[in-house]
Amino acid sequence: MRVVVAADNAGVDLKNLVRDQLRADERVSEVIDLGAASVDDDTAYPHFGLAAAEKIANGEADRGILVCGTGIGMAISANKVTGIRATVAHDSYSAERSIKSNNCQIITFGARVIGPELAKKITHEWIGYTFDPTSASAAKVARITEYETQAAC
Numbered sequence: 119m120r121v122v123v124a125a126d127n128a129g130v131d132l133k134n135l136v137r138d139q140l141r142a143d144e145r146v147s148e149v150i151d152l153g154a155a156s157v158d159d160d161t162a163y164p165h166f167g168l169a170a171a172e173k174i175a176n177g178e179a180d181r182g183i184l185v186c187g188t189g190i191g192m193a194i195s196a197n198k199v200t201g202i203r204a205t206v207a208h209d210s211y212s213a214e215r216s217i218k219s220n221n222c223q224i225i226t227f228g229a230r231v232i233g234p235e236l237a238k239k240i241t242h243e244w245i246g247y248t249f250d251p252t253s254a255s256a257a258k259v260a261r262i263t264e265y266e267t268q269a270a271c
């Protein structure tokens with residue numbers, strides 16, 4: 119699995135922790151870090167969120183973890199990219215369902231909301247989940263994709 123990570127300056131320290139954990143995880147073949155590189159980079163969160171989501175939409179990554187102050191701005195930004203499903207996930211159950219129910223490619227964390235150990239635990243668990251395209255959830259997700267496709271015409 120190829121995972122893209124990104125954060126604004128509010129989330130850079132947590133992003134780096136998660137990135138390093140992912141790099142040590144044998145289930146992850148590649149980790150793409152789009153920045154920010156340091157807290158001194160004041161590039162606003164949509165630039166990172168959109169760029170990361172485009173990596174997935176373009177097929178250059180499979181999943182993403184995005185971090186800002188709350189996780190909300192990153193989720194909103196990523197969801198603007200066609201085909202992307204992103205959500206804040208600050209608990210284990212939501213992270214699990216974001217894959218199994220919603221086939222989300224991206225979860226987001228708020229560095230001002232979640233502690234580093236919980237974020238790392240959720241990340242570890244999240245890597246292990248897969249969406250079942252034969253599940254009852256598949257038709258529900260397909261309806262979202264159908265709407266998105268029609269809206270683009």
Ligand SMILES: O=C(CO)[C@H](O)COP(=O)(O)O
Pocket residue numbers: 126128129163186187188189190191192
């Ligand atoms: O959390 C953020 C966006 O959701 C971001 O890190 C801070 O945004 P701001 O409150 O607009 O500065």
